[in-house]
Amino acid sequence: MKSNQAKQTVYVNTFTDGMLDPAQPMLGPVKDGGHIIANTTPGCWGPMITPRLKGGHEVTQPVYVEGAEVGDAIAIRIRSIRVTSIATASGNDETVEGRFLGDPFVAAKCPQCGTLHPETRVEGVGPGAVRCVGCGAEATPFIFTNGYTMAFDDEKQMGLTLHQEAVEKIAENGRTYMATPENSQQNPIVAFAPHDLPGVMARVRPFLGQLGTTPSHPIPDSHNAGDFGSFLIDAPHDYALSREQLDEHRTDGHMDINRVREDAILICPVKVAGGGVYLGDMHAMQGDGEIAGHTTDVSGIVTLQVHVIKDLTLEGPILLPVKEDLPYLAQPFTSEEKEKAAKLAQQWALPKDQLEESLPVSFIGTGSNLNEATDNGLQRAAHLLGVTVPEVLNRATITGAIQIGRHPGVVTVTFLVPIPKIKEMGILDLVEEQYGMGT
Numbered sequence: 001m002k003s004n005q006a007k008q009t010v011y012v013n014t015f016t017d018g019m020l021d022p023a024q025p026m027l028g029p030v031k032d033g034g035h036i037i038a039n040t041t042p043g044c045w046g047p048m049i050t051p052r053l054k055g056g057h058e059v060t061q062p063v064y065v066e067g068a069e070v071g072d073a074i075a076i077r078i079r080s081i082r083v084t085s086i087a088t089a090s091g092n093d094e095t096v097e098g099r100f101l102g103d104p105f106v107a108a109k110c111p112q113c114g115t116l117h118p119e120t121r122v123e124g125v126g127p128g129a130v131r132c133v134g135c136g137a138e139a140t141p142f143i144f145t146n147g148y149t150m151a152f153d154d155e156k157q158m159g160l161t162l163h164q165e166a167v168e169k170i171a172e173n174g175r176t177y178m179a180t181p182e183n184s185q186q187n188p189i190v191a192f193a194p195h196d197l198p199g200v201m202a203r204v205r206p207f208l209g210q211l212g213t214t215p216s217h218p219i220p221d222s223h224n225a226g227d228f229g230s231f232l233i234d235a236p237h238d239y240a241l242s243r244e245q246l247d248e249h250r251t252d253g254h255m256d257i258n259r260v261r262e263d264a265i266l267i268c269p270v271k272v273a274g275g276g277v278y279l280g281d282m283h284a285m286q287g288d289g290e291i292a293g294h295t296t297d298v299s300g301i302v303t304l305q306v307h308v309i310k311d312l313t314l315e316g317p318i319l320l321p322v323k324e325d326l327p328y329l330a331q332p333f334t335s336e337e338k339e340k341a342a343k344l345a346q347q348w349a350l351p352k353d354q355l356e357e358s359l360p361v362s363f364i365g366t367g368s369n370l371n372e373a374t375d376n377g378l379q380r381a382a383h384l385l386g387v388t389v390p391e392v393l394n395r396a397t398i399t400g401a402i403q404i405g406r407h408p409g410v411v412t413v414t415f416l417v418p419i420p421k422i423k424e425m426g427i428l429d430l431v432e433e434q435y436g437m438g439t
Contacts, residue, residue, distance in 0.1 A: 006031040006066040012038035014183050015280075018047060018055030018106070019239075020062070020253075021218040022272040028064040029274060035079070036063050036277060036304040039181045042297035043209055043281030044222075045090055046178075046186035049130050049140040051099075051108030052117050054239070056222030057254070057281050058186050062214045064274030065306050072270045073312040074213060074277060075430055077305040081206045081262045083156040083284055084179040085298040087170050089190045091147025092292045096140065104141035105228070106220040107237040112137035122191050125171040129191045147194025150296055152284065156204050159284055159296065163198040179299040189297070204284050206300060207261035212253020212317060213268040214276025217245060221280070225254045226366030226376060227409025252316045252366050253278065257405035257412060258286045259321040259362075265430055269314035277306060289407040312426050315380045319362040319412060320434045327401035330360040330414045332435045358399070358416035359431045367409045374402055377413035385421050 010030040030036055041058045048056055068074055101107040101116065110118040110132040119133040120140075130140040149167040150159045162170070167190075170177045174188025215224055220239055223229045229250055232241045241249075251269055260266060268275070284296035323331070333341070345355050363384070365377020378396070382389045392413070396402060400415030422428045 005029060007034065009035045009037060010063050012036060012060045012063065013181055014061045015041055015058045016061060016221060017185070018053035018058060018221055019218055020214055020221050020224055020278065022214050022216055022276065026062045026064040026274055026276055029066045030063055030306060032065065032067045032306070032308045034306060036306065038279055038302050040280045040282050040300050040302055041181055041184040041186060042085070042088060042178055042189070042299055043283070044294045044297050045189035046297065048093070048105065048142045049189060049192070050120065050186045051110070051139055051141065052119055053185060054106055054117060055220035056105035057210055058184060059210050059221045059278045059280035062276030062278040065277060065308060067308045068270045068275040069273060070270055071311060071313045073309040073314050074268050074270060074275045075307045075309055075427070076211065076266045076268060076277065078208070078260070078262050078264050078266070079303040079305055081208065081282065082301045083152065083204065083206050083282070083298045084300050085152065085177070086179065087149060087151040087177040087190060088284070088296050088298050089147060089149040089192060089194050090294045090296050091144045091194055091196070093142045093294060094145050095142060099139065099141040102236040103231050105222050106239055108139070108141045110135060110137055110139050120187065122187050125168055125191060125193045127192050130187055144192065144194050146196045147192070148197040148200065149190055149194055150202070152204060159202040159204055161197050161200040162195065164195045167193045167195040181299060202285050205261065206282055206284055206298070207258050207286070208279055208302065209256040209281030209283055210254050211260055211266055211279045213251045213270060214272050214278065215249045215251050216271040217241070217249035219250060222254055224250050225252050225410060226250065226373060227368055227406065228254060230368040252364060254281070255317070255364060255405050255410050256286070256290045257319065257364070257410065258288065259319060259325045259412070261322070263322045265320040265434055267309065267314070267318040267427060267430070269316065277304070279304070289404040291407055309426055315383065316366065316376070317364045319364060320431060321362060323435060326360050327403065327414055329398065330400040330416055332359055357419045359419060359422060359435050360400070360414060361417045361422065361431065362412040362414040364405070365411050365413060369409050370404065370407065370411060373409040373411045374413070377411050381413050384425065385417065
């Protein structure tokens with residue numbers, strides 16, 4: 001793509017079919033320093049009950065970033081996230097045998113006519129509402145074990161789960177209540193009308209479950225991470241990968257880390273020309289771990305600003321959360337705290353030039369389970385900083401924390417990193433922008 005075609009702002013309202021494929025066309029290009037404004041679709045449940053989609057989500061068509069080359073990184077500032085859905089539905093899932101080939105997220109099939117990725121329509125209300133267009137059989141590979149439908153107030157600050165009568169009203173006009181974008185293919189999950197938990201209040205704090213760059217090999221969008229991606233290893237369908245291929249090509253854009261929210265900065269690896277920035281799977285709220293497997297999928301409007309960082313080769317994303325989301329031990333030191341440390345150093349005759357200046361950085365790790373994800377995050381941090389894993393272990397223990405993004409296998413390894421190391425990475429300006437110098 002020629003640089004003179006680059007735009008200051010790229011508007012996105014088109015979506016993938018569930019696959020992140022570097023061979024598919026990108027939107028843009030957007031200028032280095034420019035903005036991406038996207039109307040996103042709901043994430044997990046809608047795509048999960050739409051067999052024609054080849055991934056567990058329906059993310060935005062990737063955007064080419066001017067000047068981004070393989071081996072660079074792209075810093076993504078999340079300028080705003082606004083929920084547009086009036087209501088949504090979610091809950092814990094179970095699969096229905098006979099309705100998928102190996103993996104219900106990426107290879108759904110009709111149990112009656114055997115069509116892989118069948119076209120479906122919604123008939124009526126309830127878990128049997130999704131039907132194969134070809135033969136009329138129930139075709140959803142997922143149902144709820146315990147589910148709820150939640151409505152939001154006009155200010156999108158509070159959510160409330162509803163009773164059966166209200167839920168069934170919403171189910172009759174699902175795309176309107178979910179504010180599903182016009183180009184979205186997914187069936188509205190509110191059509192299932194779950195209502196097991198009426199009357200539960202929940203604070204709204206939206207974030208992006210999917211945000212990142214395009215992998216260098218076709219990967220289902222929901223599986224662009226080490227935990228869900230492990231389902232692809234030696235799978236019986238067309239999207240199977242080896243462990244080596246998964247580790248080489250994934251970019252870990254599917255994180256479900258609730259700290260990837262407004263005013264955070266995410267720094268992503270570039271594994272294809274232009275990076276291919278994509279987003280989706282917005283949630284209205286989520287506790288650490290997304291322990292139910294799913295949370296409140298919503299439509300929304302997102303504004304991102306992108307900046308290319310040359311020659312910063314990353315194995316996975318780096319997150320700069322908003323300050324209040326940092327672990328207590330990783331908070332930047334105040335002037336008063338620094339003065340106390342300086343006095344302590346003087347008391348014990350520690351040379352002044354050995355008193356470390358540091359700022360917080362979160363390294364994202366993913367794996368088939370939380371132990372593997374933690375090891376992955378530790379190793380990524382050590383490799384990038386040019387130190388040993390034991391040093392990272394110590395720093396994360398006394399100046400940070402390991403936090404769960406998604407159970408079973410996404411974590412953040414957060415700790416105070418020496419400023420010279422941050423400078424060597426080429427991201428000191430971003431870190432100082434996010435946290436200042438602790439004054």
